[in-house]
Amino acid sequence: MIYKGVLTKMQTEFLDPIQYYLVFENDFIHMNQLINKTISIKLVGHQCLSCGLDRPIFRQGFCRSCFFEQPTAGDWIMRPELSTAHLGREDRDLEYEKKIQLQPHIVYLANSSNVKVGVTRKSQIPTRWIDQGAHEAIEIVEVPNRYLAGITEVALKDYVSDKTNWRNMLKNDLKDEDLVSWRERLKTHIPEEAKAYFIENNQETNLVFPVEQYPTKPRSLNLSKVQQYQGVLKGLKGQYLIFEDDTVFNIRANEGLVVELDL
Incomplete structure (x- = not known):
């Protein structure tokens, strides 16, 4: 067919x-x-x-x-720290940017080829982890807008990777990590603006691929x-x-x- x-x-x-x-x-x-x-x-x-x-x-x-030209491809998509809708400032289309940026966002740790930090809308959990090929993941911060998630990710990138090695992910060349321990170690490096949104008591999610x-x-x-x-x-x-x-x-x-x- x-x-x-x-x-x-x-x-x-x-x-x-x-x-x-x-x-x-x-x-x-x-x-x-x-x-x-x-x-x-x-x-x-x-x-x-x-x-x-x-x-x-x-x-x-x-x-x-x-x-x-399109708002769906603005720089803030890949670099959430550039989000400005919370300030009422337009990039390409303020109404669209408010719709996407001004909703709950998650900063997370995912283990696909290695432990990495990432950002996604809360509504995209666990889809984002699936798309990245992560076999385990955990939420660490839930904030009310994309900007706060972005600056948190930037701060944590000094202490944990923000990249996935796609070859290692596909070869299944990985090891299990204690993501709860990773979350606790990174807690002190969360920016002051986002500290109140730290998630204290959740456990990691495991994913199985076909x-x-x-x-x-x-x-x-x-x-x-x-x-x-x-x-x-x-x-x-x-x-x-x-x-x-x-x-x-x-x-x-x-x-x-x-x-x-x-x-």
Whole structure:
């Protein structure tokens, strides 16, 4: 059967194991059901996630002009400490920025390839951890806006990483960490403005991914270069498809590509 659609990040359900769904405009695919089956992926075009035009994708699923113009791609998305909606100051669209920035945010620790600090909206827990391929995570601060979460993350980056090694994450080259102990050690480094929002008594969350075979030397599939790929799906972790020949394909990094999937 052939499916055609625009790639957007896979939707997930927090079950044991995580359930993955690739959603197209008029259909969806339950990806867990395809593990151990052959999949062919073919690039047939592009569609900007904002304007919908067939233009080369620049970043985050947007064409170049939309990336630099749309509020959904503002600098504060990747750098929450740049948020200004709490001050009533507009970046690109104040109403949109108020909607996203002025809601509860979580600063968390997640262990995917190593312990890292991150920020997400409270409504995105545990989706954010799933997307990062974390096998364990814990909330450490819950604040009322994105700015406070951002400055907390910046302060903690001096003491814990804010990056994930995607190759180690996919190889499952990890060790369990006591995230409660990490949380307690980092408590003294939280900025004064956010200290009152420290979460005292929660426990870490564990996540299980549907992977039959981890790659030993993961190779990232660049569909824009090869145009078409075929392989046996062996697992799903983070936003990656993992194939039998150690090829891995990051759905999130390829948002906006129009593809045909032959299953």
